[in-house]
Amino acid sequence: MVSKKGFFKGIANPPSWALKDHQVTPEGVFRDRRNIVKALGLGSLGASLPGQVQAGLFDLFGSDDKPAFAVQGLDYSKPSAFQINDKLTPEDKIIRHNNFYEFGTSKQDPFDNAQSFQVDPWELKIEGLVDKPLTLNLHDLTTKFGLEERTYRLRCVEAWSMVVPWVGFSLAELLKMAGVSNKATHVAFETLFDPDQMPGQKNRLMGGGIHYPYVEGVTIAEAMNELPFLAVGLYGKTLPPQNGAPVRLVLPWKYGFKSIKSVVKIRVTDKQPPTSWNQLASSEYGFYANVNPEVDHPRWSQASERSIGEGGLFSAKRIPTQMFNGYGDSVADLYKNLDLRKYY
Amino acid sequence: MRLTSRGLFWLKGFLHLCFMSPIIYLIVQVLTDNAGGDPVQYIIHFTGMGAINSLIVTLLISPIAKKFKQGLLLQTRRLVGLYVFAYACLHIAAFISLDLLFAWGFLFEEIIKRPYILVGFTGFVIASLLTITSFQAVKRNMGKRWQSLHNWVYVLAVLAPIHFYWSVKSEIIEPSIYIGIIMFLLWIRRRQIKMWLIKKETPTEVSKVSAKADSQS
Numbered sequence: 001m002v003s004k005k006g007f008f009k010g011i012a013n014p015p016s017w018a019l020k021d022h023q024v025t026p027e028g029v030f031r032d033r034r035n036i037v038k039a040l041g042l043g044s045l046g047a048s049l050p051g052q053v054q055a056g057l058f059d060l061f062g063s064d065d066k067p068a069f070a071v072q073g074l075d076y077s078k079p080s081a082f083q084i085n086d087k088l089t090p091e092d093k094i095i096r097h098n099n100f101y102e103f104g105t106s107k108q109d110p111f112d113n114a115q116s117f118q119v120d121p122w123e124l125k126i127e128g129l130v131d132k133p134l135t136l137n138l139h140d141l142t143t144k145f146g147l148e149e150r151t152y153r154l155r156c157v158e159a160w161s162m163v164v165p166w167v168g169f170s171l172a173e174l175l176k177m178a179g180v181s182n183k184a185t186h187v188a189f190e191t192l193f194d195p196d197q198m199p200g201q202k203n204r205l206m207g208g209g210i211h212y213p214y215v216e217g218v219t220i221a222e223a224m225n226e227l228p229f230l231a232v233g234l235y236g237k238t239l240p241p242q243n244g245a246p247v248r249l250v251l252p253w254k255y256g257f258k259s260i261k262s263v264v265k266i267r268v269t270d271k272q273p274p275t276s277w278n279q280l281a282s283s284e285y286g287f288y289a290n291v292n293p294e295v296d297h298p299r300w301s302q303a304s305e306r307s308i309g310e311g312g313l314f315s316a317k318r319i320p321t322q323m324f325n326g327y328g329d330s331v332a333d334l335y336k337n338l339d340l341r342k343y344y
Numbered sequence: 345m346r347l348t349s350r351g352l353f354w355l356k357g358f359l360h361l362c363f364m365s366p367i368i369y370l371i372v373q374v375l376t377d378n379a380g381g382d383p384v385q386y387i388i389h390f391t392g393m394g395a396i397n398s399l400i401v402t403l404l405i406s407p408i409a410k411k412f413k414q415g416l417l418l419q420t421r422r423l424v425g426l427y428v429f430a431y432a433c434l435h436i437a438a439f440i441s442l443d444l445l446f447a448w449g450f451l452f453e454e455i456i457k458r459p460y461i462l463v464g465f466t467g468f469v470i471a472s473l474l475t476i477t478s479f480q481a482v483k484r485n486m487g488k489r490w491q492s493l494h495n496w497v498y499v500l501a502v503l504a505p506i507h508f509y510w511s512v513k514s515e516i517i518e519p520s521i522y523i524g525i526i527m528f529l530l531w532i533r534r535r536q537i538k539m540w541l542i543k544k545e546t547p548t549e550v551s552k553v554s555a556k557a558d559s560q561s
Contacts, residue, residue, distance in 0.1 A: 095381065096381030105515045107380045107382065208514045280514050281514065301454060316382075
């Protein structure tokens with residue numbers, strides 16, 4: 001704002017529309033104000049209590065400041081082909097509402113129990129019917145591929161949904177790098193098995209009776225489609241552990257449980273791999289698990305879903321579920337000759 | 345030590361505190377953002393557990409009263425029973441308002457189509473009937489029929505853990521523990537329940553027996 005002329009003469013002549021220095025709020029104060037407003041937003045209940053009581057209450061109810069998992073910013077492009085117009089689910093909800101039974105079966109368990117999860121060193125092995133088996137380390141995951149941001153709908157089999165901006169790379173790209181043999185028919189995935197870090201793998205009561213390590217799989221045609229995505233980031237930063245750090249699969253036209261988290265192994269095979277939820281209850285969870293409003297889960301309807309968006313308890317909306325979660329244009333062809341009632 | 349009526353007063357106050365505090369805890373958890381990113385399932389599960397836990401407490405009262413010869417204790421059953429109903433109401437209200445978002449047509453369709461919801465709903469109907477007939481005046485008017493209606497609490501005790509077991513995805517250990525506890529509490533009453541069931545099936549014979557008993561007394 002100080003013109004060259006003003007600098008030489010020692011007198012500044014700012015234009016009449018410019019703010020004077022004393023009118024500008026310093027950045028620090030600006031941020032503090034936001035934090036204060038945020039803190040007040042904790043709830044009218046909090047605001048109505050005297051200070052000491054408040055401190056006591058919040059200590060009692062677990063707002064203890066455990067160090068959160070450290071996430072880093074990522075560089076990525078934003079290809080327009082993989083964006084949708086739906087409003088994003090706030091980050092705060094995406095990182096605090098997770099099914100990740102390795103860290104406990106209730107929705108907030110992963111957020112509570114996964115913050116000290118170690119992702120370095122990490123090894124992701126790509127093996128089986130490939131020309132060049134690969135092993136990627138943590139650094140490779142964010143540097144070996146051109147990262148892109150894709151906004152995908154996520155539909156959980158429990159009939160709630162979110163809209164999530166993932167950062168990562170396409171699964172097909174990785175498989176091409178490894179060189180898939182023409183004998184391959186399926187791709188299998190496996191989550192880390194580490195009971196010391198994952199209490200749900202140690203304790204049946206906490207882990208929901210799943211046989212660990214968690215496994216998943218897709219057909220080779222599904223895997224080579226443009227949609228399957230290996231996410232290493234969320235909202236522009238590396239993934240938090242409750243969302244599947246350091247690398248997870250995202251299959252937006254299938255129910256959420258197919259999108260396996262914290263992957264350590266990708267194996268190209270010539271037979272259909274076992275999948276965790278199918279092993280546990282095959283009448284409820286099929287191998288395909290495509291989002292399909294016409295095929296109900298035995299215990300609940302899949303025709304509509306509760307969309308988790310901005311705002312408080314009463315602001316959620318119920319919306320009709322779309323066939324293939326709205327991704328039919330890209331994937332419907334894969335199932336042309338398949339009876340989706342039988343192969344659910 | 346025998347429970348006095350003064351002791352009963354304080355015991356009732358204590359029970360109110362015990363059953364109210366989880367509700368206050370839940371409200372604080374939700375208001376302070378400690379019930380997760382999407383508290384809906386948390387609230388539904390929490391209130392459902394409240395109902396089933398209170399149900400177990402009601403079923404515990406009479407065995408305890410018998411064992412320790414504390415007749416006055418029986419007077420807390422209505423209080424605890426009403427909390428079963430209160431938690432069940434919160435549970436259903438949360439399901440309808442927060443999960444289904446008042447899609448009533450969808451709710452009725454679900455009740456008919458989904459066995460676990462049908463089981464839960466049947467339990468709720470029983471709890472409602474027991475609640476509206478829990479007033480002293482109604483009890484007096486109903487005479488003998490009151491007891492036979494209130495024996496339906498045993499049916500409720502069977503339905504509630506089945507509903508719980510059926511509603512979970514895979515975490516069956518916790519509901520199995522509840523089924524075990526309730527089966528035990530019903531087993532203690534096996535004679536009473538058998539009597540109640542037999543009375544229903546063959547009313548003539550039982551009335552003969554009771555007539556005989558009456559003439560003897």
